[in-house]
Amino acid sequence: MSTASSLSIRRLVTYQQYTAPLIIVSETAQQTALPFLEAMVRESLARNMRIVAVCIDGLPSSDIANSPKTGIVDQRLSLDSILATNKPSSAATDMGIGAIDQNGFSQLQSAIDRGLQNIQTQMKLKSGNGSDDGVLVVIDSLDRLLRSSQTSTLMLVRRVRQAVCSVPKSRVVARFSRDLWDSKSWSYAANALCELADATVDVHPLDDLRTWMPGWYSDGRARPFMSLRNNDFRRGLARLEHKRQSGKISFEVSSFEIDAHSQLLKFSAVDVSAEPRLPQAQTNPSMTQAKGTSTEQKSQKAQPTQPTQTAQTAPAQQKDADPAADLSFNLSLTDKQRQDRANVELPYLNAQVMSAGEIHYQMDDEDDWDSDDPDDDLEI
Amino acid sequence: MSLYKTLSSSLNWPTGHGHPSTTTLLTSISLEPTHTFLIPHFLTTSTSDKQSPFLLLSFTQTLSHYTHILRKQGINQTKHKTIFINALNTQNDLGATLPQVTRPDYTLRRTEWPEFFKFLDSFKQCTLFIDGVCSLLDLGEDVEVVGDFVVGCKRIVEGNNGRLIVGLFLDEFTDPLVSRLVRSAHYYLGFEPLASGSSADVSGQLTVVPGHLYCQVHDSSQEFKPMLLHYRVSDTTVQFFSPGQSRIVL
Numbered sequence: 001m002s003t004a005s006s007l008s009i010r011r012l013v014t015y016q017q018y019t020a021p022l023i024i025v026s027e028t029a030q031q032t033a034l035p036f037l038e039a040m041v042r043e044s045l046a047r048n049m050r051i052v053a054v055c056i057d058g059l060p061s062s063d064i065a066n067s068p069k070t071g072i073v074d075q076r077l078s079l080d081s082i083l084a085t086n087k088p089s090s091a092a093t094d095m096g097i098g099a100i101d102q103n104g105f106s107q108l109q110s111a112i113d114r115g116l117q118n119i120q121t122q123m124k125l126k127s128g129n130g131s132d133d134g135v136l137v138v139i140d141s142l143d144r145l146l147r148s149s150q151t152s153t154l155m156l157v158r159r160v161r162q163a164v165c166s167v168p169k170s171r172v173v174a175r176f177s178r179d180l181w182d183s184k185s186w187s188y189a190a191n192a193l194c195e196l197a198d199a200t201v202d203v204h205p206l207d208d209l210r211t212w213m214p215g216w217y218s219d220g221r222a223r224p225f226m227s228l229r230n231n232d233f234r235r236g237l238a239r240l241e242h243k244r245q246s247g248k249i250s251f252e253v254s255s256f257e258i259d260a261h262s263q264l265l266k267f268s269a270v271d272v273s274a275e276p277r278l279p280q281a282q283t284n285p286s287m288t289q290a291k292g293t294s295t296e297q298k299s300q301k302a303q304p305t306q307p308t309q310t311a312q313t314a315p316a317q318q319k320d321a322d323p324a325a326d327l328s329f330n331l332s333l334t335d336k337q338r339q340d341r342a343n344v345e346l347p348y349l350n351a352q353v354m355s356a357g358e359i360h361y362q363m364d365d366e367d368d369w370d371s372d373d374p375d376d377d378l379e380i
Numbered sequence: 381m382s383l384y385k386t387l388s389s390s391l392n393w394p395t396g397h398g399h400p401s402t403t404t405l406l407t408s409i410s411l412e413p414t415h416t417f418l419i420p421h422f423l424t425t426s427t428s429d430k431q432s433p434f435l436l437l438s439f440t441q442t443l444s445h446y447t448h449i450l451r452k453q454g455i456n457q458t459k460h461k462t463i464f465i466n467a468l469n470t471q472n473d474l475g476a477t478l479p480q481v482t483r484p485d486y487t488l489r490r491t492e493w494p495e496f497f498k499f500l501d502s503f504k505q506c507t508l509f510i511d512g513v514c515s516l517l518d519l520g521e522d523v524e525v526v527g528d529f530v531v532g533c534k535r536i537v538e539g540n541n542g543r544l545i546v547g548l549f550l551d552e553f554t555d556p557l558v559s560r561l562v563r564s565a566h567y568y569l570g571f572e573p574l575a576s577g578s579s580a581d582v583s584g585q586l587t588v589v590p591g592h593l594y595c596q597v598h599d600s601s602q603e604f605k606p607m608l609l610h611y612r613v614s615d616t617t618v619q620f621f622s623p624g625q626s627r628i629v630l
Contacts, residue, residue, distance in 0.1 A: 027592075028559075029558070029562050029563070032563070032591075032592035032594070032595070034592055034595055034596075035595040036539055038595065038596075049491065057563075057564075058564075058593065058596075060596075061595070061596045062596075076535075077531060077532070077535060079501075079526070079539065082494075082497055082532040082535060082536070098524075098531065099524075143563075151388045152398060158596065177559075177563065179559060180556065180559060185488040224554070224570070224572065224587070225407070225550060225558065225570065226562075226568055226570050226587055226589055227587065227589075228587060228589065228606055228607075228608050229606075230589050231562075231568070231589050231590050231591065231592065231594070232590075232606075233590055233594055233595040
C-alpha cells in the first residue's frame, strides 16, 4: 500500500508533477467538490501562483476572491439578464434564463484570454524575463456551459488548455457534475470531457469506501438521497485517473482532509483491495509446513471475497486426517474391540489367497464350447 | 425569537436560521409536505426585528392553508410583516373574488417572471420561502427552467442580504431538480419517514447536512453541525429531539 507522500494526487496538487495541464474535478449531489477545488486554489496561492477564476455558477470564497493574485472573470447569471428575461413557456425551445449562446461563448473565451494576457504581462514586468510562478485557471463550473452547448464547451476547454500549455508551470482546473442528467448526450459530453483531461479527480463521500471493499454487498434497501455523512466540507474520497504523456493511465484512490487552519489538502492512502482480517487457523502438523502454508496463502488470495471459506479450509485439512474427530458420536474402537475384529475369520479368504486367480467354469448342457481360435481366419 | 428552540440549538443556529445571504433547501418524501411546519419557525425568526419582511411564495396552496397552520401554532399573522405571493391560481379576477383576509399580495404568472423579480428586488433583507416549486415540473416546465428561476430568486435575495428557503417534494421525478438546487444551497434539511418503521410516538426523522455552498460560509463561532433528529407533530406544535431522547419514548 502506497504511503501518503508517494500518492500521485498529492504530487499533482502540490505541483511536484506538472504533467497534467487540464484537471477535471467531478462531483455529485451527495459530495461537493467545491472545498477540494478551493483547497487546490489555496495551494496554488501559497506557491505564489497567479489565479484566473472563471466564475460561471458562483464566486469563490472571500479569501480567494480578495487575494491580489486572483483575477476574477465574472460570467455568472447577471441581475440584468434575470430582470430582463421574458421568454415564453416552451419546454422544447426554452433553454432557461441561464443559457449561453455562441456570442456568450466567444465573449467568455475572450475574457479568459485577456485574463491570461494581463497576468503574463504583470509577471514579465515583475521579473523582466518572465516569472516561474505559473498560472492556475479555475473554471467553476462547467455545468451551465454544458447545458447551453456541449460542443462549444468542449472547444472552449480545449482552447483554454492550449493557451495554458504555452505558460510554464500552469494548469487548468474545472469543476463538473457527473450526476446531473441521465441522458445519453450528457454522458457523451462527460466522456468527451474526461478524454480531454489529463487527470480526472472524482470526489466521493467517505461512506462510499465500504461499498468498494471486497465482500460488501447491498442489503437491498434504497439508499437515501442524502445521509448524515454526505457533503462533508472537510473530508472525502478522491479517485484519480491520471493519463501520462507516455500513454500509461494510472488509477488511485485516496482520502483527503482539508485542514481547518491552513485550509490546505492532506491525503491518506486507501487500499480498496484490502482483504478483511481473518482468524488465525490451526494447521495439521502431519502435513508439510511449506506446502500447507503456501496452499493457505493461495486459498486466501484466490478467495478474497469469501472470508468464511478461507477460514474453513484450515479446519478442513484437519478433518482429512481424522474424519471422526469432531463427530457427536463415538466411532473409535477400544483395544478389545480392535482385537476381536482382527480375530474374525473372513469367509472365502483362504480360497482367495490360495488360488492363483484361475477361473473354473463348469459347462452346462446347452453350452457349445468351441476350442478353436476365433481369429484363425485373419490373415494379419 | 425562533419557534422551535430545540431545532435551533441542535443546529447551532443562535438566531433561529442560517447566516444572512444563504439558501436553505427543504425536502419531504412523504405525501404530506412536512417541511411546511417550518414556515412558522422561519416566519417568527425573520420578523423578530420587525423590519425584515417574510415573503411566502406558494405553488401548491392558498393563503388560507398557511393561515390555518399559523393559527394552529398560535401565531397571529397580522403581527408579522408577511407577504403572500400566489402562484397556484393565476386567474386575473382572483383578487376581487376573495375576501381581504385571504387575498394574496401578489400573483405570479409564468409569463411575468421579470416583473416578479423586480417586485422581489424591492425588498431588502427579506426572507423568501418558496413552497412547492416542483409543481412547475408537473406543469411541463423543464428542470433547467425551474432551476434558473430559483437561481434568479437566490441572486436577488442574497444580493439584498436576505435568506432564501426552498421547500419541495422529493421523489424520482423531482430528483434532478433537487440535485440541481442542492448545489446552490448552503443548508439541506431532508424530512423522511422513520427509518425503522412507522411509530405513533415519532412522526419522522430529519437529516440536516451542509449544502454545496456551505464551505464558503466562514464563521467558526457558529459552525453548523450535521445532525439526525426525530420529530413528533402534535396538534399545536412540533417537537424535535435526538433519536431515542423523546419523553414519550423514554
